[in-house]
Amino acid sequence: xxxxxxxxxxxxxxxxxxxxxxxxxxxxxxxxxxxxxxxxxxxxxxxxxxxxxxxxxxxxxxxxxxxxxxxxxxxxxxxxxxxxxxxxxxxxxxxxxxxxxxxxxxxxxxxxxxxxxxxxxxxxxxxxxxxxxxxxxxxxxxxxxxxxxxxxxxxxxxxxxxxxxxxxxxxxxxxxxxxxxxxxxxxxxxxxxxxxxxxxxxxxxxxxxxxxxxxxxxxxxxxxxxxxxxxxxxxxxxxxxxxxxxxxxxxxxxxxxxxxxxxxxxxxxxxxxxxxxxxxxxxxxxxxxxxxxxxxxxxxxxxxxxxxxxxxxxxxxxxxxxxxxxxxxxxxxxxxxxxxxxxxxxxxxxxxxxxxxxxxxxxxxxxxxxxxxxxxxxxxxxxxxxxxxxxxxxxxxxxxxxxxxxxxxxxxxxxxxx
Amino acid sequence: xxxxxxxxxxxxxxxxxxxxxxxxxxxxxxxxxxxxxxxxxxxxxxxxxxxxxxxxxxxxxxxxxxxxxxxxxxxxxxxxxxxxxxxxxxxxxxxxxxxxxxxxxxxxxxxxxxxxxxxxxxxxxxxxxxxxxxxxxxxxxxxxxxxxxxxxxxxxxxxxxxxxxxxxxxxxxxxxxxxxxxxxxxxxxxxxxxxxxxxxxxxxxxxxxxxxxxxxxxxxxxxxxxxxxxxxxxxxxxxxxxxxxxxxxxxxxxxxxxxxxxxxxxxxxxxxxxxxxxxxxxxxxxxxx
Numbered sequence: 001x002x003x004x005x006x007x008x009x010x011x012x013x014x015x016x017x018x019x020x021x022x023x024x025x026x027x028x029x030x031x032x033x034x035x036x037x038x039x040x041x042x043x044x045x046x047x048x049x050x051x052x053x054x055x056x057x058x059x060x061x062x063x064x065x066x067x068x069x070x071x072x073x074x075x076x077x078x079x080x081x082x083x084x085x086x087x088x089x090x091x092x093x094x095x096x097x098x099x100x101x102x103x104x105x106x107x108x109x110x111x112x113x114x115x116x117x118x119x120x121x122x123x124x125x126x127x128x129x130x131x132x133x134x135x136x137x138x139x140x141x142x143x144x145x146x147x148x149x150x151x152x153x154x155x156x157x158x159x160x161x162x163x164x165x166x167x168x169x170x171x172x173x174x175x176x177x178x179x180x181x182x183x184x185x186x187x188x189x190x191x192x193x194x195x196x197x198x199x200x201x202x203x204x205x206x207x208x209x210x211x212x213x214x215x216x217x218x219x220x221x222x223x224x225x226x227x228x229x230x231x232x233x234x235x236x237x238x239x240x241x242x243x244x245x246x247x248x249x250x251x252x253x254x255x256x257x258x259x260x261x262x263x264x265x266x267x268x269x270x271x272x273x274x275x276x277x278x279x280x281x282x283x284x285x286x287x288x289x290x291x292x293x294x295x296x297x298x299x300x301x302x303x304x305x306x307x308x309x310x311x312x313x314x315x316x317x318x319x320x321x322x323x324x325x326x327x328x329x330x331x332x333x334x335x336x337x338x339x340x341x342x343x344x345x346x347x348x349x350x351x352x353x354x355x356x357x358x359x360x361x362x363x364x365x366x367x368x369x370x371x372x373x374x375x376x377x378x379x380x381x382x383x384x385x386x387x388x389x390x391x392x393x394x395x396x397x398x399x400x401x402x403x404x405x406x407x408x409x410x411x412x413x414x415x416x417x418x
Numbered sequence: 419x420x421x422x423x424x425x426x427x428x429x430x431x432x433x434x435x436x437x438x439x440x441x442x443x444x445x446x447x448x449x450x451x452x453x454x455x456x457x458x459x460x461x462x463x464x465x466x467x468x469x470x471x472x473x474x475x476x477x478x479x480x481x482x483x484x485x486x487x488x489x490x491x492x493x494x495x496x497x498x499x500x501x502x503x504x505x506x507x508x509x510x511x512x513x514x515x516x517x518x519x520x521x522x523x524x525x526x527x528x529x530x531x532x533x534x535x536x537x538x539x540x541x542x543x544x545x546x547x548x549x550x551x552x553x554x555x556x557x558x559x560x561x562x563x564x565x566x567x568x569x570x571x572x573x574x575x576x577x578x579x580x581x582x583x584x585x586x587x588x589x590x591x592x593x594x595x596x597x598x599x600x601x602x603x604x605x606x607x608x609x610x611x612x613x614x615x616x617x618x619x620x621x622x623x624x625x626x627x628x629x630x631x632x633x634x635x636x637x638x639x640x641x642x643x644x645x646x647x648x649x650x651x652x653x654x655x656x657x658x659x660x661x662x663x664x665x666x667x668x669x670x671x672x673x674x675x676x677x678x679x680x681x682x683x684x685x686x687x688x689x690x691x692x693x694x695x696x697x698x699x700x701x702x703x704x705x706x707x
Contacts, residue, residue, distance in 0.1 A: 061530065063636050063639075065530065066534075066535040196681070222676070223681060224683070225685070228683070229630050229632070230434060230684065232430040232433065232434070233427055233676040234676050236423065236427055237423070237427075253634075256537075257632070260630070264547075264548055264555075264557045265548075265555055266555060282536045286539050286632075287630070287632050288631075289539060289546075290541075290543075290546070
């Protein structure tokens with residue numbers, strides 16, 4: 001097993017959040033002796049037990065189960081690696097996982113359970129944007145740090161000071177895609193397809209604002225419901241318009257269907273197809289078949305790259321899980337777990353200590369071997385890997401890592417979301 | 419819009435309508451005789467897709483897999499009739515409807531447990547590619563769906579209009595008790611109806627699996643709601659009305675989701691269509707008042 005050593009970090013103690021919570025934890029520990037079984041006591045005891053309990057929640061059953069189970073796989077792998085390397089400061093890490101079925105109310109219920117009954121000191125992975133947004137205030141109020149891994153909507157993190165993210169803001173992906181299309185490919189006219197929910201709207205918001213700024217022309221725009229698979233009529237219409245590129249947001253089943261239909265109707269590759277990070281969900285790999293050649297995706301990491309850490313990770317992951325593909329959810333959840341465990345190692349095993357250590361994190365190396373800066377908004381300046389789908393090899397090939405802060409900074413997008 | 423584009427969209431709508439019709443006709447058959455809203459038909463449709471994929475992976479012959487899936491799904495439909503609906507027939511029909519919804523949810527979970535939560539590929543290289551004539555493009559799989567649907571409906575028409583079994587089914591659909599009094603084995607009729615409707619649904623499931631290269635546990639969900647809308651729009655139990663409704667709905671969806679800014683999903687369009695029609699013509703397109 002690879003150790004966590006390659007995960008480098010750089011702390012800035014000046015910018016650390018106020019350490020008021022440490023006192024509270026000790027007080028709670030004292031009170032916990034008198035009130036064993038009560039919530040606060042449970043949390044305090046967790047800090048001093050032989051294990052460090054971290055929680056995760058996500059859709060493990062239901063229509064979005066594929067996403068949640070992939071994330072869980074990445075988290076479990078990170079925990080297993082940590083324990084195999086001796087744990088965190090001598091303590092084993094224990095993972096508590098609950099199924100939220102992709103349901104907002106269920107998400108709130110299970111995070112309460114893992115905080116109040118299980119005494120987790122941190123939560124990793126998060127869930128879908130919609131469920132993470134629902135659960136975030138509860139987690140924040142309980143002062144348990146969470147690193148959301150695959151929730152791209154601004155609202156998950158904004159205003160919740162215990163919630164961190166290890167993913168890009170959806171708008172950034174659209175912004176980067178549109179800049180690539182216009183500046184590097186000189187495309188002028190576009191069709192935009194938007195999945196009508198938080199994530200899909202974010203990508204399209206970013207793309208539209210970039211096209212507006214760079215004087216691109218949107219010849220066609222259409223919203224569609226999540227899980228839509230029928231794009232024949234829309235692609236026929238787009239083909240008739242003769243656009244240079246199609247920018248689409250959505251989950252992988254929709255992306256896959258749209259790509260296949262576009263190729264069948266001979267719209268692609270004449271027009272360039274651009275998609276967001278769901279391009280590395282398992283359903284894309286399972287469903288795209290021989291289609292999709294040259295599709296450009298905005299990804300939050302790329303595995304494999306030539307970086308030794310990534311190569312080692314891919315080999316170990318394959319050995320441990322039998323999976324050749326490191327999915328979007330698994331990769332981000334793996335990194336978010338490493339980030340939490342790294343914070344526990346630096347700061348201590350209590351919720352408060354982890355929160356402070358996370359707040360002090362100024363950079364962290366991601367799965368692709370890129371050093372990622374962390375902002376004061378608890379958002380990473382995650383480089384976007386623009387990658388092109390190689391249908392013959394059934395994998396993405398790196399076009400470039402977009403690291404220009406003006407393109408990948410999540411902060412300017414906060415103003416669009418209340 | 420050019421004539422060419424209009425014709426292309428017409429082909430797209432017909433292909434979509436064919437898929438809807440394959441599901442809705444089975445529902446209309448069951449409703450016509452038993453007055454049960456057989457929502458679990460959507461589960462049978464998904465089961466057909468999974469069985470077809472499994473057989474194709476094992477045997478390697480698509481025609482054999484397709485026929486195998488239709489036969490096995492037909493048998494599954496008969497089992498549902500025998501062990502779920504028949505014991506419930508003396509009770510109010512709402513009981514059977516609730517059981518049917520429960521069955522659909524169970525199907526979805528069973529598929530997830532057996533095959534996993536992600537979509538599985540149903541890649542058929544022989545049906546890849548497209549035909550092009552006069553500037554119109556039609557993919558091979560679309561052509562197979564259109565021809566297959568037409569073939570199935572011709573066979574169904576022959577069965578219902580030209581055979582003894584068809585006569586019995588039509589009699590049972592008019593009045594189940596009277597048909598029994600006249601010496602028709604209505605249980606046999608009902609068994610055959612479930613077999614036929616389930617086999618047609620399996621044909622649809624396999625074809626949709628190949629069309630989208632995706633077989634997945636909840637693939638029946640969308641079809642369940644739409645199927646219900648279609649049998650109401652068509653006129654409860656009217657086969658011709660249901661087929662007509664399928665193609666009209668597909669055309670409406672094609673226009674509304676492509677050329678208007680109406681922020682409705684396809685399901686939303688179907689339900690809007692349903693509400694409007696019920697207000698104007700409560701008996702449906704070809705139903706009796």
